[in-house]
Amino acid sequence: MTAIPHPAVLRIACHGLADEEVAALRRLLGLIQSHLPQPCTLAERGEAPDVLMVNLDTNPAPENTGSAAVVGCSLKPKQHPQGTMYRPIRAYQLLSLLTGFVGASKGAPTPTAAAPAPSEQRPVWRYRLRVWPAQAMDWQPKWWMVMSTIRSVPRTTEEISVQTGVAVDVIEQCIAELEKLGAIERESVQVETHESAPTPPVVDQRWRALTRRVGQILGFAR
Amino acid sequence: MSGSESYKLLFIGEPGAGKTTCIESLSDIAPLVTDVRCTDELARLKENTTVAFDYGELSLGDQGRLLLYGLPGQSRFRFMFDVVRENLLGVIVLVDAASSLALDGLRETLDAYESAIRELPCVVALNKNGKPPSALLEGCEALLRERGMVAPILVADARRREELVRMFDLLFMMIENGVDPKTPTGEATWH
Numbered sequence: 001m002t003a004i005p006h007p008a009v010l011r012i013a014c015h016g017l018a019d020e021e022v023a024a025l026r027r028l029l030g031l032i033q034s035h036l037p038q039p040c041t042l043a044e045r046g047e048a049p050d051v052l053m054v055n056l057d058t059n060p061a062p063e064n065t066g067s068a069a070v071v072g073c074s075l076k077p078k079q080h081p082q083g084t085m086y087r088p089i090r091a092y093q094l095l096s097l098l099t100g101f102v103g104a105s106k107g108a109p110t111p112t113a114a115a116p117a118p119s120e121q122r123p124v125w126r127y128r129l130r131v132w133p134a135q136a137m138d139w140q141p142k143w144w145m146v147m148s149t150i151r152s153v154p155r156t157t158e159e160i161s162v163q164t165g166v167a168v169d170v171i172e173q174c175i176a177e178l179e180k181l182g183a184i185e186r187e188s189v190q191v192e193t194h195e196s197a198p199t200p201p202v203v204d205q206r207w208r209a210l211t212r213r214v215g216q217i218l219g220f221a222r
Numbered sequence: 223m224s225g226s227e228s229y230k231l232l233f234i235g236e237p238g239a240g241k242t243t244c245i246e247s248l249s250d251i252a253p254l255v256t257d258v259r260c261t262d263e264l265a266r267l268k269e270n271t272t273v274a275f276d277y278g279e280l281s282l283g284d285q286g287r288l289l290l291y292g293l294p295g296q297s298r299f300r301f302m303f304d305v306v307r308e309n310l311l312g313v314i315v316l317v318d319a320a321s322s323l324a325l326d327g328l329r330e331t332l333d334a335y336e337s338a339i340r341e342l343p344c345v346v347a348l349n350k351n352g353k354p355p356s357a358l359l360e361g362c363e364a365l366l367r368e369r370g371m372v373a374p375i376l377v378a379d380a381r382r383r384e385e386l387v388r389m390f391d392l393l394f395m396m397i398e399n400g401v402d403p404k405t406p407t408g409e410a411t412w413h
């Protein structure tokens with residue numbers, strides 16, 4: 001197991017991805033940037049990447065990848081080695097890849113890599129709040145943040161994490177407490193195929209900017 | 223985002239619940255308050271009451287303005303809601319937690335503004351009693367649960383800005399995180 005390297009800026013190169021997929025990856029990186037342990041960017045032409053994202057549907061893994069960790073992605077990740085990510089890239093997978101560790105050996109001929117897709121390990125649930133329990137007024141603000149994201153939209157723990165930046169273990173503690181109080185409902189998510197995989201959450205920058213401004217004026221931090 | 227944009231927040235609740243007080247605590251312009259001296263049976267409870275609505279503003283600099291409206295919770299004033307509905311971001315329901323009829327007041331407000339409270343981010347704030355009895359908290363939770371409304375309940379002294387700030391923090395968490403990700407960008411809808 002080799003950890004994703006932690007240089008000052010982590011550079012990602014793409015192999016075999018269409019221009020619009022690269023553009024989408026760039027946008028996703030922007031969205032999750034504030035939740036990452038170090039800045040991540042797409043490698044410019046000629047720059048040596050730290051991570052090489054390979055489209056396994058159109059390309060075999062390249063022979064010589066230098067020191068880059070290789071991460072495969074595919075429309076059907078299950079037909080590839082464990083750890084292959086979904087294509088189009090999902091925000092929650094990218095987040096766990098870049099914050100966590102990869103299983104790829106440097107220079108390995110076949111792509112392994114990546115945090116395994118949650119579907120391959122355990123059932124994935126989407127949660128939705130049914131009631132906001134009165135005792136939650138004394139809970140920590142991180143739990144409020146978690147509850148805010150599932151007040152009207154059902155979400156998985158990974159989606160909540162991308163939306164809020166709250167760590168998955170904190171989210172799970174909050175959900176366990178809500179389940180004890182009968183305040184939450186859940187539905188299972190089918191992640192077998194590309195079509196039914198969870199949609200990556202969209203962080204609406206307009207409301208985020210407005211919230212930040214109101215917080216500056218009134219004195220609550222975000 | 224242009225500086226001319228304006229967003230609205232609505233304070234609703236029974237007479238004496240603290241709507242005028244909240245807006246006075248938050249507004250950075252002199253609030254427009256349409257209070258008159260009480261002449262009817264309310265006079266035994268309080269000196270002034272708001273006959274139309276309260277209005278205040280919070281400037282957001284280059285991001286526009288936050289307009290603060292206070293409307294009575296009783297259903298006979300419900301028509302005034304149409305005036306403020308556009309660009310409404312969220313609702314704060316105030317409860318006079320010192321009143322023995324607090325739950326009746328909350329029930330009337332929830333019923334009068336049912337669709338807004340269901341669709342928009344909403345906080346229920348218990349005012350005028352820093353330590354409300356647990357029966358009142360449970361009663362508020364039950365009224366919301368019966369109506370399928372998912373809204374946090376907080377204790378907040380409307381005269382103290384810092385307590386209102388905590389309430390705003392929570393309300394804006396819901397505003398920031400409550401947009402349906404399937405909605406095309408720019409067309410935010412609330413559930």
Ligand SMILES: Nc1nc2c(ncn2[C@@H]2O[C@H](COP(=O)(O)OP(=O)(O)OP(=O)(O)O)[C@@H](O)[C@H]2O)c(=O)[nH]1
Nearest residue numbers: 237238239240241242243271272349350379380381
């Ligand atoms: N002790 C205490 N008094 C409060 C609090 N909030 C408001 N008050 C007082 O309660 C009275 C009524 O508050 P208002 O803000 O006028 O209530 P309102 O909801 O605007 O009432 P109407 O205009 O009649 O609908 C005022 O005298 C306030 O000073 C509080 O948190 N604690």
Ligand SMILES: [Mg+2]
Nearest residue numbers: 241242271272
């Ligand atoms: Mg008033």
